Amino acid sequence: MADALPPSSQVKSAIRTLDIIEYVVAHDRPLVAQEIATALGIPVSSLSYLLSTLVERQYLARDGRRYSAGPGLARLQASSNSFSLADRAAPLVRTLRVQLDETTSFFVRQDWEIEAIVTESSEQALRYSVPQGRRLPMHALAAGKVLLSALSDEELERYFAETDRVSFTEATVTDEPRLRAQVEEARKTGYAMTDEEFSLGIVGIGRLVTIGGEAVGSLSVAVPKVRFDDDLHARVADLLERTASLLEDS
Helix, strand or coil, X not given: CCCCCCCCHHHHHHHHHHHHHHHHHCCCCCEEHHHHHHHHCCCHHHHHHHHHHHHHXXXXXXXXXXXXXXXXXXXXXXXXXXXXXXXXXXXHHHHHHHHHCCEEEEEEEEXXXXXXXXXXXXXXXXXXXXXXXXXXXXXXXXXHHHHHCCCCHHHHHHHHHHCCCCCCCCCCCCCHHHHHHHHHHXXXXXXXXXXXXXXXXXXXXXXXXXXXXXXXXXXXXXXXXXXXXXXXXXHHHHHHHHHHHHHHHC
């Protein structure tokens, strides 16, 4: 039998990550990075990145220079009902961002506005960043237009009666007839698109997400217009469809 192949760098990184978690959890006191590096034979430069990621994901907690088990570990043993919509969407949003290397977000509706509860920014030099936790107008973003399409006719009437739709660029659609036409198109396709309606130079594509027949949010991708072409459009739409389906089945 042939000898086993050496692990790839990705597998090695995964093994190191698990080793760090197990080593820290096995101790009844917080550990400094140097202790972990010495015990596990991990270069400090590599360890620093892994520790930062584990703290960000809450699998470890940091207090000054010391690390201990974080609340994320307990969450792994919890029932699926204890996971929020943001918890369920986050890994899918991250994966979509990696696949496209474009800014990807998951939005929910708050009254007549939308809010990104998960967002991952592109790592390219030219990129768009979505503010997390800030309410944004439904009419000017693809994520908002597609959520408008999920409203009942009665709710849509209320939306038009109760909102003042501001122009952010010359391309922003604010008048009722044109916006209604976009909403009707989104109702047919499950998608909405914006072309420099909220931010100059940015194209957005949003896909409605429904769970149990109820609209719970929308996935969106924001792309600088200089990178956007028919091929990327098709790829974004396909990946949004796949990603939304995974969330809807979760």
